[in-house]
Amino acid sequence: MYKRKILTSGAICILLGYVNTSYADQTQRLGDVSNPKQQFKIAMEQLENQNLSTTDFRKGFKWLRLSAALQYPEAQYTLGFYHQLGIDGTEQDYYKAVALYESAAGEGHLAAQFQLSSLLLNQGLPTYDPERGLYWLTRAAQQNDTVSQYSLAVLYRDKQPETQENLSQYLEWLTRSAENGYRKAQYTLGSYYIEDNEQTFDLNKAFHWFHEAAEQGDADSQYNLALIYEQQGAGLAHQEQAVYWFSQASEQGMPGAMFNLGRRYLLGRGIEQNINEGLALVRAAAKSGNPAAQTMLGSYHIQGQLLEKNYEKAMQLYKTAAKHAYPEAQYQLALMFARGQGVQKSEKQAVHWISKAAELNHPMAQYGLGAYLINGVGVEQDMFLAAYWISLAAAQGQEHAVKARDSVLQNLNAQELKSLNSKLKHGSSVTMPVK
DSSP, X not given: OOOOOOOOHHHHHHHTTOOOOOOSOTTOOGGGOOOHHHHHHHXXXXXXXXXXXXXXXXXXXXXXXXXXXXXXXXXXXHHHHHHHHTOTTOOOOHHHHHHHHHHHHHTTOHHHHHHHHHHHSOTTSTTOOHHHHHHHHHHHHTTTOHHHXXXXXXXXXXXXXXXXXXXXXXXXXXXXXXXXXXXXXXXHHHHHTTSSOTTTOXXXXXXXXXXXXXXXXXXXXXXXXXXXXXXXXXXXXXHHHHHHHHHXXXXXXXXXXXXXXXXXXXXXXXXXXXXXXXXHHHHHHHHTTOHHHHHHHHHHHHHTSSSOOOHHHHHHHHHHHHTTTOHHHHHHHHHHHHHTSSSOOOHHHHHHHHHHHHHTTOHHHHHHHHHHHHHTSSSOOOHHHHHHHHHHHHHTTOHHHHXXXXXXXXXXXXXXXXXXXXXXXXXXOOOOOOO
């Protein structure tokens, strides 16, 4: 669950519009002031004094306790904060914190409601009580607090068992948080509408919410917005918008955006070509762990294009990207082993890497694996598996696989064809033979 950053007592005062001024009489006795609001003010003046002595702090804390005992919500919340964290010598006591928060929460104190819910919903604490936690988080969300609304949405999303009612509550609170301007909710809602789900997919809604969050500086939304513009067409306006949003996300250090912007500089696509700037961005993305950038640099080293030909560097880059399950890097590794480029030629290693790429739906790898299986090179010959992988590649429109599929299928009997169709239909996994 999302956890709000807890405010210090100083920050609380700032939020209240409180201006710290020295109190006229620091020696006042507790009985001199009966108004709990004034008592809280005195407490904060003393507790926030940077030159506070231990004696003065204790006096301030007594004022705070007195104000809380007289049911002043802000004092109860602040004292609960002290007990929750056990700061400044205060005894850490979650039960006392819960009692104080709950008293303030009952008076409509928003921060107390939220903080109370966080203690009640934390399974690692002795105060764990999900039913009460849900109640108080809902109360905070009903006050139009965007963070509470988002937290409540996430709570319903992760609630077990998954039900249609929980999903409806998730979308309701997520949408309310997004509509109230919370950019994390806006990004999450945009992502929801582009998930791989035919029933909920809505590119227009995704675009809207990504744009709202992107305008607020959310790097993930800026990146996704750029991708949508990039995929909407080759028109100049769309491409310029893609460059703009890739640039915005890149400035925030997002590796994917740096790679895409660098690629555009290298190709001169939607922006004036600049090889040096492009390489610098791609290298920065690769250094930040972007597998696409690592693979691109590896390919440049293989080809000797823009970078010096260096098989060793290419191998290192491909392997780094392959560890992140990037299929193109795995496929390129297979080619290096098949050709013996900078390494000892090994059909077995070629099959190993091409299999990994094929399993991640790389069409060329699927076709190549099918070819290995047909010929029994680096792997035991298996016409059924060959037909399986070539059929998958053909379904993605891979040209060689489309041409080869019918001739490969002719090698299967009726029972094998039936089994193949079943596997292709249901996406069943297959076991590779070992040579």
